Amino acid sequence: MNKKIQVCLTPALLPLYNIEDFVVVVIDIFRATTSICYGIENGAKAIIPVAHVEECAAYRNIECDYLLAAERDGEIVAGFDFGNSPFSYTADKVAGKTIVLTTTNGTHALHLSRKAKKIVIGSFLNLTAISNWLKNQHENILLVCSGWKNNFNLEDTLFAGALVERLKSEGFRPDDPAIAANDLYNLAKNDLDGYLKKTSHSERLKKLGIERDIAFCLNVDTTTAIPVLEGDMLVKL
Amino acid sequence: MNKKIQVCLTPALLPLYNIEDFVVVVIDIFRATTSICYGIENGAKAIIPVAHVEECAAYRNIECDYLLAAERDGEIVAGFDFGNSPFSYTADKVAGKTIVLTTTNGTHALHLSRKAKKIVIGSFLNLTAISNWLKNQHENILLVCSGWKNNFNLEDTLFAGALVERLKSEGFRPDDPAIAANDLYNLAKNDLDGYLKKTSHSERLKKLGIERDIAFCLNVDTTTAIPVLEGDMLVKL
Numbered sequence: 001m002n003k004k005i006q007v008c009l010t011p012a013l014l015p016l017y018n019i020e021d022f023v024v025v026v027i028d029i030f031r032a033t034t035s036i037c038y039g040i041e042n043g044a045k046a047i048i049p050v051a052h053v054e055e056c057a058a059y060r061n062i063e064c065d066y067l068l069a070a071e072r073d074g075e076i077v078a079g080f081d082f083g084n085s086p087f088s089y090t091a092d093k094v095a096g097k098t099i100v101l102t103t104t105n106g107t108h109a110l111h112l113s114r115k116a117k118k119i120v121i122g123s124f125l126n127l128t129a130i131s132n133w134l135k136n137q138h139e140n141i142l143l144v145c146s147g148w149k150n151n152f153n154l155e156d157t158l159f160a161g162a163l164v165e166r167l168k169s170e171g172f173r174p175d176d177p178a179i180a181a182n183d184l185y186n187l188a189k190n191d192l193d194g195y196l197k198k199t200s201h202s203e204r205l206k207k208l209g210i211e212r213d214i215a216f217c218l219n220v221d222t223t224t225a226i227p228v229l230e231g232d233m234l235v236k237l
Numbered sequence: 238m239n240k241k242i243q244v245c246l247t248p249a250l251l252p253l254y255n256i257e258d259f260v261v262v263v264i265d266i267f268r269a270t271t272s273i274c275y276g277i278e279n280g281a282k283a284i285i286p287v288a289h290v291e292e293c294a295a296y297r298n299i300e301c302d303y304l305l306a307a308e309r310d311g312e313i314v315a316g317f318d319f320g321n322s323p324f325s326y327t328a329d330k331v332a333g334k335t336i337v338l339t340t341t342n343g344t345h346a347l348h349l350s351r352k353a354k355k356i357v358i359g360s361f362l363n364l365t366a367i368s369n370w371l372k373n374q375h376e377n378i379l380l381v382c383s384g385w386k387n388n389f390n391l392e393d394t395l396f397a398g399a400l401v402e403r404l405k406s407e408g409f410r411p412d413d414p415a416i417a418a419n420d421l422y423n424l425a426k427n428d429l430d431g432y433l434k435k436t437s438h439s440e441r442l443k444k445l446g447i448e449r450d451i452a453f454c455l456n457v458d459t460t461t462a463i464p465v466l467e468g469d470m471l472v473k474l
Contacts, residue, residue, distance in 0.1 A: 009389055016388050151253050152414045176436050177389045187420055199413050
């Protein structure tokens with residue numbers, strides 16, 4: 001096998017890739033893709049990612065049974081049911097429901113990746129499930145870090161590095177960003193939370209009072225569902 | 238002091254920064270900024286960075302005494318005196334001369350940074366000189382990695398990390414890319430050459446037969462000159 005594993009460190013760099021050649025994993029650890037994995041695991045029928053708050057609001061008129069979730073700058077947008085805290089995606093809230101979701105970074109990355117061969121959603125929650133699935137695809141893999149407002153962030157890069165760690169032994173060839181992500185993951189893996197405490201984003205999230213969310217987002221292998229984009233909806237693979 | 242040290246991992250991310258707020262260090266380790274440091278150390282009167290090969294060629298008609306240097310994809314462009322190998326920037330070749338230079342990545346990053354408060358040129362060759370100078374500027378510092386064709390590369394990131402290492406103890410606050418660069422540098426610092434051997438760029442450069450250049454570019458503190466942009470020319474600070 002002679003397939004690549006590459007890491008796109010921010011959505012701003014996506015134009016540098018022939019996205020059609022890749023299976024894409026979208027990563028937004030704090031908190032969009034963690035919550036998507038958790039929601040799909042907990043029986044959400046589908047999650048519809050939309051790029052803009054207005055698009056999300058427009059669904060209110062289409063189908064009143066939808067849950068509308070909108071987050072900007074880490075906070076729930078006024079007038080919406082909820083944002084992207086994983087604690088809003090428990091079974092009692094989402095089972096059997098369709099959620100329309102827009103977030104600062106994660107849904108942006110998803111939309112820019114839509115020409116990929118396939119798009120799946122990754123987080124520490126489904127690390128083993130998604131790496132096992134990727135191993136069997138025999139396709140070039142692009143790990144798309146959602147970052148923070150188009151710039152690099154550490155938490156998404158660490159998770160990309162965790163996936164590279166699992167896949168490089170399967171013969172996938174890493175590029176420079178994948179090597180860097182992998183080395184950073186190996187530095188941080190024994191204490192992800194401690195490592196991330198030194199980041200700026202961690203400070204920002206602490207101010208928002210969501211440390212409980214952060215701890216939740218760093219749980220490894222608590223779910224097995226793999227959300228996949230079908231048409232304009234994320235559903236269980 | 239409450240100043241920032243930030244790392245822009247590729248020129249494609251420069252639009253995310255208010256470049257006017259920063260003193261910028263442009264970094265293109267293999268090989269443009271290494272050769273610029275070496276050339277200025279060796280008595281070049283000035284180096285004029287230009288973005289396009291045509292611009293470089295146009296200088297032939299202005300002043301026949303200029304040395305014209307053009308590199309694309311790692312090779313000297315046909316019809317030019319030389320490219321960006323540091324061995325072309327020895328005292329016997331450049332002392333007293335003005336060089337017009339265009340390269341794939343380094344001069345591109347320089348041009349995109351031109352609204353900065355000040356632009357200086359960094360490489361492992363002048364690491365201590367440039368960090369000591371930066372410490373005394375009391376300005377926000379942005380380390381601009383030239384990367385490879387607008388994407389991330391490891392060698393520029395490692396050098397950025399070396400500068401962060403020297404400056405963080407002086408109270409400069411790193412952002413996420415600076416933390417990542419610094420951690421990668423600390424992983425690699427005892428064997429930079431060995432660390433970089435695993436990169437894709439290293440493979441590419443090996444094919445070009447320039448391993449001797451690569452080894453030269455990883456020499457630390459062999460020069461003390463700091464090239465600074467004045468108008469459209471790089472001169473000795």
